[in-house]
Amino acid sequence: MKFNDGMGDGECEVVKLEAGRIVGVVPSVVIDDSLHLAVIQIA
Known part of the structure; x- marks a missing residue:
């Protein structure tokens, strides 16, 4: 998962x-x- 650290521009x-x-x-x-x-299936 990509994430934004809250310190400017970013995306998820x-x-x-x-x-x-x-x-x-x-x-x-x-x-x-x-x-x-996000919904994920764990098998």
């Missing part, structure tokens, strides 16, 4: 990893200005 992106490689982007919803929610 949740990604799916397989063997350490990014294989997809997981949709997220902005709940508050700095809070993003």
Whole structure:
């Protein structure tokens, strides 16, 4: 997950990893200005 440390511009992106490689982007919803929610399945 990429995140902003609150010290300026940034972004939030949740990604799916397989063997350490990014294989997809997981949709997220902005709940508050700095809070993003993503639903993930843990197998």
